[in-house]
Amino acid sequence: MLEGYEKIVLFGDSGCAQMCDVGGILQLEDMEDFLRQHNKQVLGKIFVQGGICDVNAVKQEMENNRAILDEAEAFLIQACGVATQNVTELIPEKESFPATDSKFxxxxxxxxxxxxxxxxxxxxxxxxxxxxxxxxxxxxxxxxxxxxxxxxxxxxxxxxxxxxxxxxxxxxxxxxxxxxxxSIWEIKDWSLSQGPHSVVHEEA
Amino acid sequence: MYSCIAQPKEICVSLQTGSFDARLKNSVQSPETKLRRMLRSGKFTVTGEVGPPHGADDDLVRERTRLVKDYCDAINITDNVRGIPTMSSMACAHFVIQAGAEPVMQMSSRDRNRILFESELYGAYALGIRNILFVTGDHTLLGSHPQAKMVYDLDSIQALQLASHLMSGKDLAGEKLEGIPLFHLGATFNPNADPLELQVWRVEKKRDAGAQFFQTQAIYDTARLEEYMEQIEPLGVKVLAGVIPLKGPKMARFMNERIPGIRISDEIVNRLESAGAGMKGEEKKEAVRAEGIAVALETINRVKMIRGINGIHIMAIGWEESIPELVKASGLYPRPK
Structure with missing residues (x-):
C-alpha cells in the first residue's frame, strides 16, 4: 500500500479511532515506530479532537500542520473509511490510505x-x-x-x-x-438501507 | 461530532400491527398434487430426498430419482444445503418430473432476493413444479463457501407470503401476471430448536402465510417431537417427521457439530460405535449401517404413533439406497398410486 511513498503523515482522532484502539495517540506512536523501522519518514501525526468525520475540525488541524502536509507524499489514516475519504477529498492531490478495516x-x-x-x-x-x-x-x-x-x-x-x-x-x-x-413481520423495505445516502437536516 | 448519521423517526404512539392480511385462502386455489392428495386423504405419507449433483451431470438426478421413486409419494430436491453449491433445485425438480416422479422443490431465502424468488416461482410453475418448500437456509459459515454474501432479503415466512401473494395473480409491485403460478406450499420446522413457544408460533405464522404441509428437521428424540406436536395440534397442519438414517458414529458426531438444529443422543452414537466393534472393512461398514437402519426404523415406528404426524420425510443424504430399505421394513410399501 505504501510502496514508493517515503514521507508519510499519520491521522488519528480522539473519538471512534481512539475508542477502537486504532487511531489514538498510542497507536499513532506505534505506527510511527513501525514505519520508521521500515525506512519510512513520518513527518508528523495529526490528531483530531472529536472525529475525522467532522470536516471543520479536520480542516483546522490541517491548517495548523500545513508545512508537513505539503511535504508529505501520502497520508495513512488510522480511523474509519469515512475518515480516509474525508482526507482524500480535502487533499485530493495526494493519496490517503486506510490503516484500518471498518467493521461495524x-x-x-x-x-x-x-x-x-x-x-x-x-x-x-x-x-x-x-x-x-x-x-x-x-x-x-x-x-x-x-x-x-x-x-x-x-x-x-x-x-x-x-x-x-x-x-x-x-x-x-x-x-x-x-x-x-x-403476528408476521412484514417484508422489509431494504431500499432505505441502500446507499449512497445523504441527509440534510433542516435548520430549526 | 461523529458521523454515525441518524435522523429523527416518526414516533408511533399507537400499537403497530402488521398490515398484510396473511391468512390467505390459497388452499382453495392449490393445485392437486399427489402429495397434497395423500396428506388430505389421511393416509400415512412418505416423502424422500434426492441430493442434487455437485456439478452438471443431470443423469445423476434421474438415476437417484429412479432409485427411490416407487417408495416415496414425492421427492424433495434440496437447495444448496449448508451453502455448498449443487445443481439448481429448479433444474433438478424438472429432471425428477422427467424421471416420472413428483418433486418438492426447496427454496432457501439465503441465496435469493424477492426478485429472484418471483422469477424462479414463475419458472418453476412453467416447468410443471407444484410443490414448493421454503427454508431459511443454513448459515454459509457451515459450508464450503463461507466468504459468500448471504441475501436474506426475505425470511422463509415472508417467502411463503410472497408465493401466496403471486397466487392472487399479481406480483409484489401489484402488476398483473402473465400467467398465474399456483402451488402447494410447504415449510419446515425443527422440534429441536428453541425457544419452544416461539417456534410453535412460527409454525402458525407459516401456516398463515400459506404453508399447507410441514417437513421437520431430522428426529432422533421422539419425546421432544411429541411435546411439540401437542403444542401445534390446534393449528391443524399436516406434518411429515424428518428421518435421517445414520451411516455410522462419525456421521452422527459430524451432524451434532455441523448440521444446524440436530440433536443425536450419546446413546445412539454409542449404539453405532459398538455395532462395528471388533470388525473391519466391509463387514464393519455393513454392521454399522445395519444399526443405523435399525435406529431409523425405531424412530419411524415411534413417530407413527404420535398424534398429528401424517407421514415421514426420509433424508438419505447421499445414501439413497436406504430409502427403499426403510420404507419396506416399516411396512409402508407399496405406496398407494
Missing amino acids: LGTMPQRFVHQERCIMCGECILDLTGGICPLARCAKGILNGPCGGSMNGKCERDPETDCAWQLIYDRLKKLGKLDKLK
Whole structure:
C-alpha cells in the first residue's frame, strides 16, 4: 500500500479511532515506530479532537500542520473509511490510505471489546423488539425468527454467538409484550438501507 | 461530532400491527398434487430426498430419482444445503418430473432476493413444479463457501407470503401476471430448536402465510417431537417427521457439530460405535449401517404413533439406497398410486 511513498503523515482522532484502539495517540506512536523501522519518514501525526468525520475540525488541524502536509507524499489514516475519504477529498492531490478495516457499529462493554449492535437499516424496529436488533444481532438478520438453528440460546453459526431471537423472546416476555412476536413481520423495505445516502437536516 | 448519521423517526404512539392480511385462502386455489392428495386423504405419507449433483451431470438426478421413486409419494430436491453449491433445485425438480416422479422443490431465502424468488416461482410453475418448500437456509459459515454474501432479503415466512401473494395473480409491485403460478406450499420446522413457544408460533405464522404441509428437521428424540406436536395440534397442519438414517458414529458426531438444529443422543452414537466393534472393512461398514437402519426404523415406528404426524420425510443424504430399505421394513410399501 505504501510502496514508493517515503514521507508519510499519520491521522488519528480522539473519538471512534481512539475508542477502537486504532487511531489514538498510542497507536499513532506505534505506527510511527513501525514505519520508521521500515525506512519510512513520518513527518508528523495529526490528531483530531472529536472525529475525522467532522470536516471543520479536520480542516483546522490541517491548517495548523500545513508545512508537513505539503511535504508529505501520502497520508495513512488510522480511523474509519469515512475518515480516509474525508482526507482524500480535502487533499485530493495526494493519496490517503486506510490503516484500518471498518467493521461495524457496536457497543464497547469494556476496553478492547466491541460487539455489533446496528446495521443502519434506515428503519428502526427496536420499539418492537424490546431494544434488541435482530438485523444486527441475528446471523441471518431475519425478521420472523428464530430459525431452526437456535438451540440452548445459541446461534447455529457458532457456539459463542447468542441467538438474538432468544434474547428478544426473553426480553419481551419480561416486558409482558410477547404478543409482538405473534403476528408476521412484514417484508422489509431494504431500499432505505441502500446507499449512497445523504441527509440534510433542516435548520430549526 | 461523529458521523454515525441518524435522523429523527416518526414516533408511533399507537400499537403497530402488521398490515398484510396473511391468512390467505390459497388452499382453495392449490393445485392437486399427489402429495397434497395423500396428506388430505389421511393416509400415512412418505416423502424422500434426492441430493442434487455437485456439478452438471443431470443423469445423476434421474438415476437417484429412479432409485427411490416407487417408495416415496414425492421427492424433495434440496437447495444448496449448508451453502455448498449443487445443481439448481429448479433444474433438478424438472429432471425428477422427467424421471416420472413428483418433486418438492426447496427454496432457501439465503441465496435469493424477492426478485429472484418471483422469477424462479414463475419458472418453476412453467416447468410443471407444484410443490414448493421454503427454508431459511443454513448459515454459509457451515459450508464450503463461507466468504459468500448471504441475501436474506426475505425470511422463509415472508417467502411463503410472497408465493401466496403471486397466487392472487399479481406480483409484489401489484402488476398483473402473465400467467398465474399456483402451488402447494410447504415449510419446515425443527422440534429441536428453541425457544419452544416461539417456534410453535412460527409454525402458525407459516401456516398463515400459506404453508399447507410441514417437513421437520431430522428426529432422533421422539419425546421432544411429541411435546411439540401437542403444542401445534390446534393449528391443524399436516406434518411429515424428518428421518435421517445414520451411516455410522462419525456421521452422527459430524451432524451434532455441523448440521444446524440436530440433536443425536450419546446413546445412539454409542449404539453405532459398538455395532462395528471388533470388525473391519466391509463387514464393519455393513454392521454399522445395519444399526443405523435399525435406529431409523425405531424412530419411524415411534413417530407413527404420535398424534398429528401424517407421514415421514426420509433424508438419505447421499445414501439413497436406504430409502427403499426403510420404507419396506416399516411396512409402508407399496405406496398407494
